[in-house]
Amino acid sequence: MLEARGLTAGYGGGRIIVDGVDIDARAGEVVTIIGQNGAGKSTLLKGIFNMVPVRRGSVSLDGAEVFDQRPDRLLAGGLAYIPQNHSIFPKLTVAENLRMGGFLLRDQRLLVERIGEVEAMFPILVERRDEYAAGLSGGEQRMLEIARTLLMAPKVIMLDEPSIGLAPRLVDQVFQTVRTLAEQGKAMLMVEQNVKKALAASDRGYVLELGQVKLHDRADRLLADDRTAQLYMGARPGGTAPSAEAPEGRP
Amino acid sequence: MAQALLEQIINGTMMGSIYMLVALGMVLIYGVMHVLNFAHGVLFMVGGYVCHFFFTQVLDSYLLAILGSMAVLSVIGLALERGVFRRLRDNLRMQVIASLGLILVIQNGVIAIWGPNALQMRITTTDIRVPIGELSFTLQHFLIIGTVGVTVTAIWLFLTRTRIGTALRATSQNAEAAQVVGIDANRMYVASFLIGCALAALGGALLGPLFLIFPTMGDLPLLKGLAAIIIGGMGSIPGAIIGGLGIGIVEAVSTLYIPTDFRDTVVFAALIAVLLLRPQGLFGVRVRGEA
Numbered sequence: 104m105l106e107a108r109g110l111t112a113g114y115g116g117g118r119i120i121v122d123g124v125d126i127d128a129r130a131g132e133v134v135t136i137i138g139q140n141g142a143g144k145s146t147l148l149k150g151i152f153n154m155v156p157v158r159r160g161s162v163s164l165d166g167a168e169v170f171d172q173r174p175d176r177l178l179a180g181g182l183a184y185i186p187q188n189h190s191i192f193p194k195l196t197v198a199e200n201l202r203m204g205g206f207l208l209r210d211q212r213l214l215v216e217r218i219g220e221v222e223a224m225f226p227i228l229v230e231r232r233d234e235y236a237a238g239l240s241g242g243e244q245r246m247l248e249i250a251r252t253l254l255m256a257p258k259v260i261m262l263d264e265p266s267i268g269l270a271p272r273l274v275d276q277v278f279q280t281v282r283t284l285a286e287q288g289k290a291m292l293m294v295e296q297n298v299k300k301a302l303a304a305s306d307r308g309y310v311l312e313l314g315q316v317k318l319h320d321r322a323d324r325l326l327a328d329d330r331t332a333q334l335y336m337g338a339r340p341g342g343t344a345p346s347a348e349a350p351e352g353r354p
Numbered sequence: 355m356a357q358a359l360l361e362q363i364i365n366g367t368m369m370g371s372i373y374m375l376v377a378l379g380m381v382l383i384y385g386v387m388h389v390l391n392f393a394h395g396v397l398f399m400v401g402g403y404v405c406h407f408f409f410t411q412v413l414d415s416y417l418l419a420i421l422g423s424m425a426v427l428s429v430i431g432l433a434l435e436r437g438v439f440r441r442l443r444d445n446l447r448m449q450v451i452a453s454l455g456l457i458l459v460i461q462n463g464v465i466a467i468w469g470p471n472a473l474q475m476r477i478t479t480t481d482i483r484v485p486i487g488e489l490s491f492t493l494q495h496f497l498i499i500g501t502v503g504v505t506v507t508a509i510w511l512f513l514t515r516t517r518i519g520t521a522l523r524a525t526s527q528n529a530e531a532a533q534v535v536g537i538d539a540n541r542m543y544v545a546s547f548l549i550g551c552a553l554a555a556l557g558g559a560l561l562g563p564l565f566l567i568f569p570t571m572g573d574l575p576l577l578k579g580l581a582a583i584i585i586g587g588m589g590s591i592p593g594a595i596i597g598g599l600g601i602g603i604v605e606a607v608s609t610l611y612i613p614t615d616f617r618d619t620v621v622f623a624a625l626i627a628v629l630l631l632r633p634q635g636l637f638g639v640r641v642r643g644e645a
Binding site for chain 1: 521
């Protein structure tokens with residue numbers, strides 16, 4: 104469904120953050136990218152979505168090469184991206200936020216129909232339809248972001264740390280929503296810091312280190328893998344992890 | 355006293371309407387592009403000159419001259435956005451320098467074309483007097499207030515009721531989010547500059563016949579417009595509208611109590627007071643990530 108090959112991405116001045124990454128996500132699948140701060144997780148998603156100044160490699164969507172397409176073309180083609188934290192429009196109402204999600208839809212009847220569909224999925228958005236989005240709680244804002252994305256009926260959704268800043272109960276709810284969307288046939292590619300819960304909700308996972316894929320496996324195997332455990336969840340006291348150079352987990 | 359107060363309120367509403375046009379244009383451009391365009395005042399002034407040119411040389415219709423001036427300034431705005439500000443995107447310092455440089459270039463360009471002396475534009479609406487009680491105002495006063503009222507209402511409806519207008523507000527609130535929902539930032543930049551410059555032209559074309567048309571006629575409207583958007587809250591559209599109108603009325607009414615020479619001082623004292631008491635402005639919100 105979504106496939107990136109040899110993707111290199113970075114910013115001005117030759118700062119390469121993501122270095123030759125191969126990654127894919129298939130329909131019906133939740134794929135999670137984990138890695139420490141600065142590993143290049145967010146830049147990887149931005150690189151796929153053509154939002155960084157420096158990039159090389161290839162990106163294909165549904166078998167078609169889309170590397171050079173602008174973000175709005177990618178979105179129209181079925182690839183959606185939810186950036187990290189606060190991608191709502193704070194001083195637009197919830198209803199206006201949803202309508203902006205369908206900005207590229209020319210067919211107003213279809214837009215209204217789809218808004219009805221996502222409102223059925225997220226009833227809280229109906230209750231607060233005429234309020235400024237800034238007034239929503241963190242969890243509600245995340246639901247609004249996801250709902251807004253669904254208006255373009257994407258085949259692939261990339262989410263950058265959907266659980267960040269949320270209470271544990273809401274984290275479960277967000278991952279449940281991600282699972283549900285995968286079961287509806289979408290490919291879900293997310294970046295997460297909440298490694299345990301994210302992998303538990305995923306089919307496959309990638310471990311990114313210094314801009315390169317270090318490990319790639321089924322999510323349950325990664326969860327059980329000592330290297331993942333040690334590096335990204337902190338060393339377990341008396342655990343089986345070999346006490347290598349970073350027992351505390353580096354910052 | 356009541357007579358004098360009424361007189362100053364009407365004068366103030368008229369000038370406030372002009373400030374409103376300047377402030378609304380600046381705040382649209384600032385919100386979407388994060389460019390504080392200091393050249394907005396000279397664009398206002400050019401709007402006055404172009405209107406004068408169309409009226410005296412080509413059209414002999416004030417309405418058509420105004421529309422012509424707005425059209426010409428839209429094209430100039432488009433050229434400035436493409437040629438200057440888009441290239442300096444995300445470079446605040448260079449944008450400030452560029453907009454200050456544009457003031458020099460445009461002001462001297464106007465002097466080169468039309469000379470340094472003030473031009474007069476005689477239209478019937480400045481000769482017709484409208485009596486109100488013992489007072490009398492030019493019809494132009496009410497033409498300005500009415501035209502600005504209609505224009506600002508139209509802009510407001512555009513921003514709140516249409517797809518493109520909502521996208522403009524969305525872009526000014528969160529540029530990254532606008533990009534991920536598929537709003538093309540460049541189109542929004544063009545739209546905001548186009549509207550902003552057309553509003554500046556309208557201001558110059560409306561005020562020109564009442565006073566005179568001269569190379570520095572846009573300087574005070576620029577400063578008052580700037581004060582209006584700071585008082586209203588940077589980026590707030592209702593703030594710019596109410597700030598502009600408020601400044602016009604406050605400075606006019608102040609002349610009843612203190613010497614006219616201090617009129618501008620009153621405005622900037624009010625600006626300082628707002629900054630001290632409510633730094634985010636009357637309608638502003640504290641921006642996340644800023645203290």
